[in-house]
Amino acid sequence: MSEAPPRISTKDRWRPPATDRAFYTGLIILGGSYLLFILAMVAADVYFVFFSAKNNVDVAAVLLSEDMAYSIKLSLISCCVTTILALWCAVPIGYFMSRHNFFGKSLIDAMLDIPIVLPPLVIGLSLLILFRQTPVKFLDDLFGIAFHIPAVIIAQFSVACAFAVRTLRGTFDEIPMRREQVALTLGCSRSQAFWMVVMPESKRGLLTAATLAWARSLGEFGPILIFAGTTRGRTDVLPIAVHMEISAGRLGAAVVISLMMVAIAMTVLITFRLLVGRSLVPNLN
Amino acid sequence: MIETVDLTVFAGEFSLARVNLKIPAGSYCVLMGRTGSGKTTLLEAICGLKRIVSGQVLIDGEDVTYMKPGERGIGFVPQDGSLFQTMTVWRHLAFALQIRGWSKADIQQRVEEMAALLEITDLLDRKPHGLSGGERQRVALGRALSFHPTILCLDEPLSALDYDTHAQMIRLLKRVQQETGVTALHVTHNIMEAEQLADRRLHIVDGQIVEHVEQPVKAELQPPGKEGGPGAP
Numbered sequence: 140m141s142e143a144p145p146r147i148s149t150k151d152r153w154r155p156p157a158t159d160r161a162f163y164t165g166l167i168i169l170g171g172s173y174l175l176f177i178l179a180m181v182a183a184d185v186y187f188v189f190f191s192a193k194n195n196v197d198v199a200a201v202l203l204s205e206d207m208a209y210s211i212k213l214s215l216i217s218c219c220v221t222t223i224l225a226l227w228c229a230v231p232i233g234y235f236m237s238r239h240n241f242f243g244k245s246l247i248d249a250m251l252d253i254p255i256v257l258p259p260l261v262i263g264l265s266l267l268i269l270f271r272q273t274p275v276k277f278l279d280d281l282f283g284i285a286f287h288i289p290a291v292i293i294a295q296f297s298v299a300c301a302f303a304v305r306t307l308r309g310t311f312d313e314i315p316m317r318r319e320q321v322a323l324t325l326g327c328s329r330s331q332a333f334w335m336v337v338m339p340e341s342k343r344g345l346l347t348a349a350t351l352a353w354a355r356s357l358g359e360f361g362p363i364l365i366f367a368g369t370t371r372g373r374t375d376v377l378p379i380a381v382h383m384e385i386s387a388g389r390l391g392a393a394v395v396i397s398l399m400m401v402a403i404a405m406t407v408l409i410t411f412r413l414l415v416g417r418s419l420v421p422n423l424n
Numbered sequence: 425m426i427e428t429v430d431l432t433v434f435a436g437e438f439s440l441a442r443v444n445l446k447i448p449a450g451s452y453c454v455l456m457g458r459t460g461s462g463k464t465t466l467l468e469a470i471c472g473l474k475r476i477v478s479g480q481v482l483i484d485g486e487d488v489t490y491m492k493p494g495e496r497g498i499g500f501v502p503q504d505g506s507l508f509q510t511m512t513v514w515r516h517l518a519f520a521l522q523i524r525g526w527s528k529a530d531i532q533q534r535v536e537e538m539a540a541l542l543e544i545t546d547l548l549d550r551k552p553h554g555l556s557g558g559e560r561q562r563v564a565l566g567r568a569l570s571f572h573p574t575i576l577c578l579d580e581p582l583s584a585l586d587y588d589t590h591a592q593m594i595r596l597l598k599r600v601q602q603e604t605g606v607t608a609l610h611v612t613h614n615i616m617e618a619e620q621l622a623d624r625r626l627h628i629v630d631g632q633i634v635e636h637v638e639q640p641v642k643a644e645l646q647p648p649g650k651e652g653g654p655g656a657p
Contacts, residue, residue, distance in 0.1 A: 317506040320473050325567065326494035327519035335519075339510040 159211055181401055184394050196391025209372055210380040211399070213291070217376060221295040224336065225303040226345065233307030234333070238316060254301035259361025262297055266290070266366040273321040286368040291376055294362035299352035306351055310344025311337070336337040350411040357404055376402075425449040426470060426575055426609060431479035433462075433469045437476070440465055442479065445633045447624070449484065449574075452601050452608045454618040457628035461613040466628065467577050470609065471500050484574060494523075498575040499568030499606070503583060505560040507552040513539075513563050514548040520571040538566040541600060558589035562596070571602060577603070578610040582617060594620050 155163070178317040187194055201207060236248065241399050254262060272289075284293065303395045314337055322332035338345075360378040369383055377400050384393035426447040440462045447453045457463045467490040468474040470481055472493035481489045488496045507516060512649045518537040526534070542562045552560060561581055570578060582593050598621060601608050612618060618625050618636075625636035 166553075315504075315506060317502050317504070318508060320471075320493070321500055321502060321506045321564075321567075322508075322519075323473065323493040324471055324496075324498055324500040326523040326571065328492075328494075331523065340508070346456075364624050 143386050179320035183400075184401070188391065188394050188398060194391040194394075196389070196395060199397050201392045201395045206375070206380070207396065207399075208372060210375050210377050210396070211403070213354050213374075214357060214376040215403075217291050217295060218353050220292050221356040222349050222352045224292070224296050225300040225356075226307075228300050229303035229307045229352075230345075232304050234311050234337070236304075237311035251301060251304050254298045255305070259298070259359070260365055263294060263362035263365025265298065266294060266362060270366075272326060272385070276414070285366060286370065286374065288367075288374060290367035291363055294366045295359045297362060298359060299355040302351045302355050303348040306348040307341070307344055310341050310348070313344075314340050330408060346411060346415050350408060350415075353407060353411075354404060357400065357407075361407050396400050425484050426453075426607060427480075427482040427485075428466075428470065429480040429482065431466075431469060431481060433465055433474050433478055435465045435468075435474060437507045439477075440469070440631050443631065443633060445513075445626070446605060447609060449607050450605050451623040452598070452610065452621055453626060454610045454612060454622035455626050455633075456611075456613055456615075456618055456630060459613065461628045462631055463613075463628050464579055467579050467609065467611050470575075471577055473500075491524035497573045498577055499571070499573035501561070501564045501568045501576070501578040503535040505581075506551075507555075507560055507563055507567075509552055511551065512548065513544060513550055513555075513566075514568045516540045516563050517548075517570050519567060524571060529656050534570060536568055541569075541603065542566045542596070545629055554566045556589070557585050558593060561585065561593060565597070565600065569600070569606065574607060576606045576608045578608065580612050581610070583614070584614070590617075598620060618621075 155159075188196065188198060188420075231252065235246070236251075257265075267285060269275050270285050282289060284290050318336050318340070319327075319329075319332040322336045323329070327335065358378060359376075360382065363374065363376060363379055364382065367379075368373060369379050369386075371383065375383060377396060381393045381396050381400075384396060426445065427513045428443050428445040428533055431440065431445075433443075443466060456462050457619070465474060469476055472488070472491060476489055479489070488595050493500075494564055508519070511519070514535055517538050518531045518552070521531045521534055536545070539548055542565060544559065544562050544566065547555065547559060547563070552563070555563065557579075564581070578597075581597075585593060594617065597608075597610075600606075600636070610617075610621060627634050628634055
């Protein structure tokens with residue numbers, strides 16, 4: 140029988156040097172304070188809805204109302220459609236920008252970031268001008284885009300796609316081009332190398348881009364406010380519903396809807412994180 | 425046989441101009457040169473991965489200058505193996521055969537043959553992240569040889585291996601080349617590797633190919649593991 144290793148007293152155990160401890164304490168304090176800040180915001184909402192004497196909102200009535208059901212349905216459907224459209228455009232753009240150098244690449248790269256850096260209201264205004272004041276108006280006349288559901292999706296897409304492009308560009312940058320070149324020598328066409336080698340290795344980035352696009356779409360407000368308007372039962376996605384409740388002076392109902400958004404966002408983000416973290420996605424060393 | 429005739433290649437600010445090279449069929453040729461001398465660029469041009477400005481690449485007498493990489497019949501083993509991260513070793517060995525539309529039975533037979541030749545039968549279900557450096561290079565070699573290429577191009581395939589694995593891989597490369605009869609072009613800057621593997625040694629100097637001139641004293645002074653030894657950068 141092997142002897143048990145001698146016990147080391149707490150006093151003699153190795154401990155990180157004092158400078159390291161100070162470093163990690165600093166990290167924990169700085170990082171933790173932000174985490175606490177986020178928790179405090181959500182906790183304040185919960186307190187206001189359930190424990191504050193100033194609030195007399197009927198939570199069940201807000202959550203079970205037809206308007207709320209419509210807002211949730213519209214938000215979920217529009218976010219999913221937007222995510223699909225965003226990936227559809229972001230994959231080819233991200234791949235092309237990652238793999239090719241060409242004249243004017245820096246300019247195009249900067250242009251792709253415009254929806255990220257522009258104020259959301261400006262994006263909404265630009266969309267409204269595009270679809271109402273230019274020859275593109277024929278599309279609006281034909282399909283009824285502005286101030287209708289398509290406007291919600293276009294407004295969400297215009298910002299979400301930029302984030303998806305940025306994420307996927309980084310993903311493709313991390314996959315060495317050598318692997319595709321090897322696939323070419325093995326008999327693949329460019330397209331086969333992309334679908335058989337690059338795309339399977341991009342699963343993690345695709346899921347991250349999808350999560351980001353979805354989350355951005357759920358929280359999108361400014362462009363929707365300007366381009367899709369605030370018509371009850373038509374374009375009132377959850378952020379617009381919050382805005383309408385605040386405008387009507389119903390702060391309690393607005394906070395209830397906000398908490399509902401937090402719950403939906405957390406559920407989706409945690410599910411995506413689990414999918415990304417599990418072995419479903421290959422380990423990319 | 426690999427032949428280049430007045431081959432000119434541009435790669436960014438770097439270029440190779442009017443390179444002439446002839447490697448007899450079935451031989452193991454090692455191409456050496458300093459870092460940045462253009463060895464990898466030349467290898468890539470032969471494989472069809474670099475745009476050729478002028479000149480010709482001939483494989484067994486056939487002009488393949490403007491052929492797609494996959495039509496040239498060249499197996500390529502890159503420096504780090506460049507294995508496909510989502511595929512098992514079995515799929516690596518079967519990849520080129522599936523692209524070529526081989527039957528399942530033929531693919532299975534060929535995969536087993538290659539796995540036995542490279543002694544990786546136990547690894548067939550594993551993915552790259554579970555493999556050692558030597559195992560990765562064996563898989564990369566198997567993948568490159570799976571479709572019976574006439575030419576094998578190796579771009580510093582042993583540079584990242586430890587001393588023991590390096591020695592094993594040298595023996596394996598020599599044996600595999602003799603058993604398959606493939607014409608090998610192996611790029612390295614490791615003198616020991618060249619001495620042990622090459623039927624023919626070439627140097628690339630100032631963008632031109634020159635035959636190796638024996639310099640025994642200098643070669644003997646290279647200590648293993650240092651400059652020119654296994655694991656040298």
